[in-house]
Amino acid sequence: MVDRRSGVPAFRQVAADLREKITAGTYAAGEQLPSERDLVDTYGVSRPTVREAVNMLRTEGLVVAEHGRGVFVRPPASIQRVARSRLSREARERNRGAFLADAAARGFTPSTSVKIRFEEADARVAAHLAIDEGAEVTVRDRVMRADGLVVQLAVSRLPRTITRGTAIEDVNTGPGGAYARLEERGHQLGSFVEHVGARMPTPDEASLLQLADGVPVITVTRVAYAFDGLPVEMNDMVLAADRYELSYEWPAD
Amino acid sequence: MVDRRSGVPAFRQVAADLREKITAGTYAAGEQLPSERDLVDTYGVSRPTVREAVNMLRTEGLVVAEHGRGVFVRPPASIQRVARSRLSREARERNRGAFLADAAARGFTPSTSVKIRFEEADARVAAHLAIDEGAEVTVRDRVMRADGLVVQLAVSRLPRTITRGTAIEDVNTGPGGAYARLEERGHQLGSFVEHVGARMPTPDEASLLQLADGVPVITVTRVAYAFDGLPVEMNDMVLAADRYELSYEWPAD
DNA sequence: CAGTGGTCTAGACCACAGT
DNA sequence: CTGTGGTCTAGACCACTGA
16 A cells, blocks of 8 residues: 655555565566556555556566566566677687677577668768768668577778778678778778667667667677778677676786 | 557657657757647647657657656767776876776866675675675775766675775775775786676666666676686676766777 | 646556466 | 456646746
């Protein structure tokens, strides 16, 4: 029952009570919560009020609702640790990119589909690639799947001046991938920088990545620099935050 | 007006229309949306339906509602880029930790409050620190502020076996911070690993970090390893995703 | 004070899952 | 078929903001 005189909104009291019972284990992972109509009786509030409480828990990622079945405590997703800062030349040459390497190591069937297009650099792209705004860039738009399930979106952009006439402008970049083509053209890779952030997904991303309510996405912008310090590629990646964790390693000195 | 026969729920149509007008710039950043009662007239739906649409945009982080004022398009927050993988011994000795270094470089007044406690390692802590579950750990629980505003939560854990008798068990760790004390005791630092993820905040975190609806947190677990490969410290950090971006850098070879 | 968002009710009907 | 969540209404009153 909710305390009407406490000043705390009823739906917040209901949400807090349910939240506490979930974290305390009264409702275990995967278990079904009482139906909304039961909660109406339990707490003495109307159904919209109960629904508002449950919605709160949904946006927190604590529970998932399944139409016609019930509301369930979200089981903690198994998180894949993805080691970054390991794109050694060796690894690059052995594999067709970090994603496929990860996938192969984990034993599921990877597949990617690629679309190529060309566009003019906006301010952000221009800044990362150290080119003029409006300059032409080659865009490789990839959807990566594991066993058919979309697990990552990646948009790679390179100045067109260094991709013209190479297989980078083809869907199939050939053995070693785009990085190998760059090195053949004399753009020896010197270093990588990754900028990592997080935000809520757009509706498009949510449906593509099949994200439940309350699951953010991790955004990674990787910039590859040639030995001379000039950026040659930027790659915007979007990952489901309930399935991925990124690991970075570096020496103390 | 919404299309009643399309099968798409009314509140989704309203949300989609508003979302599109926001991204298209019809409602610019910081600008006020029409009042809920105006939207009722515009779309021909009830107020709860309008509110559900607006709530959707709120959990997406697109708009913020201010009681008594109106609903506003969230202006893109200014994002701080925090360079990781730069905790060189030099930098550690010059400063009192990475956070204070960041703060000093940016010209705001930093402050932190620390609480010390001791606890038994749970499974996760034990795994990261390579100790037995139940072994005693020293916990340094920090709240970091910039100009009084909470910007980061950090919980540092070390095996008690290596902190006993050192200033690491005091609120004030002395010049150079906890890492300096570790090195004095012969635990020369060899490397760092950071595990980066994201999730929605708990209600506690949301109020502490003053997060608006629809803003996730970035979680960073940094593990410091001694030269002999043994972990000496783990640090769980929580950052507001709309204010921080982490940058990692590494050579291509 | 008027206008805004915040909360809440008591219903109604629909769509889906599982028996 | 029953029970579940999903959508929607027409109102009511409260709490906050700012003129």
